[in-house]
Amino acid sequence: MTENQVLGQRKAGHIELSTQAQVDASARDQRFYYEPMLNPHPRPGSGLAKKFINHTLLAPLWISSMTGGTEKAKSINLNLAKLCAEFGLGMGLGSCRPLLKSDETLSDFNLRDTIGEGLPFFANLGIAQVERLVFSQQTDRIHELVKKLRATGLIIHVNPLQEWLQPEGDRLQISPLITITELLKSTEYPVIVKEVGQGMGPQSLLELMKLPLAAIEFGAFGGTNFSYLEHLRDQSGQREELLPLACVGHTAQEMVEFVNENLIRHQDEIKCQEFIISGGITNFMDGLNLIDSCRGNSVYGQAKAFLDRAAVSYPELVKYTKNQIEGLSVGKAYLHHRGVEIATH
Numbered sequence: 001m002t003e004n005q006v007l008g009q010r011k012a013g014h015i016e017l018s019t020q021a022q023v024d025a026s027a028r029d030q031r032f033y034y035e036p037m038l039n040p041h042p043r044p045g046s047g048l049a050k051k052f053i054n055h056t057l058l059a060p061l062w063i064s065s066m067t068g069g070t071e072k073a074k075s076i077n078l079n080l081a082k083l084c085a086e087f088g089l090g091m092g093l094g095s096c097r098p099l100l101k102s103d104e105t106l107s108d109f110n111l112r113d114t115i116g117e118g119l120p121f122f123a124n125l126g127i128a129q130v131e132r133l134v135f136s137q138q139t140d141r142i143h144e145l146v147k148k149l150r151a152t153g154l155i156i157h158v159n160p161l162q163e164w165l166q167p168e169g170d171r172l173q174i175s176p177l178i179t180i181t182e183l184l185k186s187t188e189y190p191v192i193v194k195e196v197g198q199g200m201g202p203q204s205l206l207e208l209m210k211l212p213l214a215a216i217e218f219g220a221f222g223g224t225n226f227s228y229l230e231h232l233r234d235q236s237g238q239r240e241e242l243l244p245l246a247c248v249g250h251t252a253q254e255m256v257e258f259v260n261e262n263l264i265r266h267q268d269e270i271k272c273q274e275f276i277i278s279g280g281i282t283n284f285m286d287g288l289n290l291i292d293s294c295r296g297n298s299v300y301g302q303a304k305a306f307l308d309r310a311a312v313s314y315p316e317l318v319k320y321t322k323n324q325i326e327g328l329s330v331g332k333a334y335l336h337h338r339g340v341e342i343a344t345h
């Protein structure tokens with residue numbers, strides 16, 4: 001086909017599709033100014049590198065803690081670790097609780113060789129296990145777990161509502177803040193604290209920001225919600241009236257606002273200013289919006305979005321991630337954040 005024939009075909013396509021291509025003004029993403037004059041096309045991935053918790057990530061993207069301890073989890077985790085190595089990302093493991101009992105499922109979690117030495121790779125335990133070990137003088141078992149996995153450090157998930165709604169859930173005897181403060185007295189590795197889908201309010205965030213944590217992960221409301229998930233698991237019907245407890249929490253946008261306010265008002269008391277903004281983030285535009293809104297040093301995290309692709313195949317996961325990174329690069333070149341007050345969430 002000649003060049004003119006190709007051009008002619010394209011023009012015909014344009015005319016044909018022009019009716020379908022009408023967009024309503026209400027569909028506009030109002031969070032950014034679009035500035036087409038200021039940059040050439042970017043090379044995908046360029047300019048996205050970010051220093052975060054003393055590591056360099058090639059993009060401000062984090063794979064949030066998910067899974068381990070089941071047959072399916074092993075291949076999912078392997079795919080996620082391979083992805084981190086290929087794209088220079090960081091990841092948190094799902095709860096490593098099974099490894100406190102035995103090494104039977106060690107290979108599900110033992111991914112340091114796959115991810116490589118230079119990237120952040122975190123072990124994960126729930127606050128209930130941490131409380132039990134710390135207050136029974138068994139903190140060494142936590143340190144041994146981190147060492148065994150050659151993990152960068154530990155993520156502690158704090159999930160009191162999930163535990164409450166879980167039919168076989170644990171009951172916390174001590175406030176999470178006291179447990180974490182106690183653990184930090186003996187840790188020589190970075191510690192991150194997160195929620196699992198409800199997020200947390202300004203006071204909890206402030207108290208965490210005063211601790212020498214490596215980072216705080218939001219696990220905000222608006223995506224995967226583990227309290228609701230536990231309600232779904234409970235087939236007995238005995239506790240269905242407790243469901244409203246799964247509906248409280250804070251969105252990632254709201255939590256960014258809490259963080260910003262805490263950073264302005266309590267700067268002198270704050271030791272942790274790094275954040276993984278996660279919970280209900282559906283794509284790179286949300287991620288870009290939230291990172292640009294946050295006064296702390298932040299990356300954005302996704303769990304379910306990666307899980308769905310990792311469960312299909314590695315190529316599917318790569319396609320998704322490539323497009324997120326490409327979108328971030330184009331966004332960085334042509335979008336300017338309007339400021340927190342315009343954000344639409």
Ligand SMILES: Cc1cc2nc3c(=O)[nH]c(=O)nc-3n(C[C@H](O)[C@H](O)[C@H](O)COP(=O)(O)O)c2cc1C
Binds near residue numbers: 066124219
């Ligand atoms: C299948 C699955 C398993 C998860 N397991 C854990 C876990 O073991 N530990 C943890 O800290 N968070 C866990 N999470 C919570 C996520 O890390 C994240 O906080 C939450 O899913 C919100 O992110 P999303 O909306 O992008 O899915 C899990 C999430 C999913 C989807």
